[in-house]
Amino acid sequence: MDIGEQLKRLRLAHKYSQADLALALHVSRQAVSRWENNNVYPSVTTLMDLADLYGLSLSELLKENDYQLVDHLDHAVKWERLSKWGLRIVLVLVVIGGMGASVFAYGRAHQIDVLNRVNPFLSTQISYARVPAKVPTKKEIVRSQNGKHTSQRQVPQPVDVWVPEDRFGGGEWIKVAIGMIPTKTDRYLVLEHKGSYVHRARLIKAESVPKTILPLLGEHYHAYNPAFDGPRVH
Template identity: 30%
Template sequence: MDIGKIIKEKRTERNLTQEDLAQQFFVTRQLISKWENGKSYPDLKQVVQLSELFDISLEGLLKEDTGMVKDLSFDIKQKRLFKGLILFLAVISVGVISIFSFFWWVDLTYLEKDDIEITKITKQILPEEVVVVEQTGEEITLPQDVEYTVHFKTNKWLIDLAKISGTNVTSDAEGVEIQIWGHHKLFGAKKESKAVVYSNRDKLLNEEFDSNIGKSLYMYNRKKGAQRFNPQQAKDKDKWPLIKETSDKIADVKSLEKLPVE
């Protein structure tokens, strides 16, 4: 006897209408009719519910209905395949996210003026110094210059600072530009650090000396800096835009001149 006939027989024995049975299974009366006429089959969960309702074993419901067994087997295989596909996609997604997260976390992130709070700036004067060029034995006098140490802190989320997290990268007639950076870290991030503005007077040997004296300090601005050079400007240094046009001022000349020498 196929499962449809068993359902009809057991339903009739219990004086249940198709509508009564449909309400117990939260389906339509038409679906119950299709089960009983062999036009469709209940799913595995519904078969178990039928077994409990009619007090008949699963074997008793299924053993003679080969069509039902094949349909259930196919349904189970489909569900297993679907679960396997979901698991595969989940693994791939986690892998892709992990790769992108790794490169995001290990990469430097540059801070901008609004990301930091300057707590102190100190100044060191470098007096004139006579040095000997090793290659030629010639004596050269390095001119006086000044170096600064910019102490700062940040409250930017997930940013960890090193002992020194910034330095000067370029300068022009009016200003010295510094860049400050950090790394990503979930817990225990260091939030205070310093940026050192070094003198480059040793480049006098290469005729590239550019003193820090009489110049304001500026901080790299990513948005402005991205527009700093076009291909033509990069070839011609005289056409480079001024630092004050591409960075944010953090200390002007007058305030730097008033700093005590340490």
């Protein structure tokens, strides 16, 4: 029995007309007729739908036909199923990647240190900045090294420094703790950072700043002003 006869026998056994079967498979009645007359073979997907419709496996659907064809179709079905799962996995990875990229982009724009620290799209940089002549302080309770005593002290607070990246205004304002300014000559800062996350920073003198960078730092320090300076990341 050839494939066309097998498909016709199964259709009649399940009391389907060609039109009814075509409707169930979302194909035309002429397509069903061409299958049964061996003019064309159904697609792998259609054969799978037929097997499901009749409650058979694909091998059972075609068991009386060419075994090489059955084996070929079995492999094709397995490959199609694997391809579907592969596509789903790829889509999931794309969605996760897109969400991750969005999270990192949000962290970059809003200077969320914990995200910038692990952001794979950011590289660690060595940059320079100008610092204020006086660092603001705040009275805080400080515990001694042995942890037995506490006292109130004026503790230096973090300051905003402008860190330029190029000659066209690119850069960002980074909040960094620099401690007290020790001398009048130490008005510059070298910092190792990844976005807004600062690994370490150290006060330096003007002669330690590269000559190509020094003009970008300006002649005087000014604190960050949202109305004047705009967003923190340029």
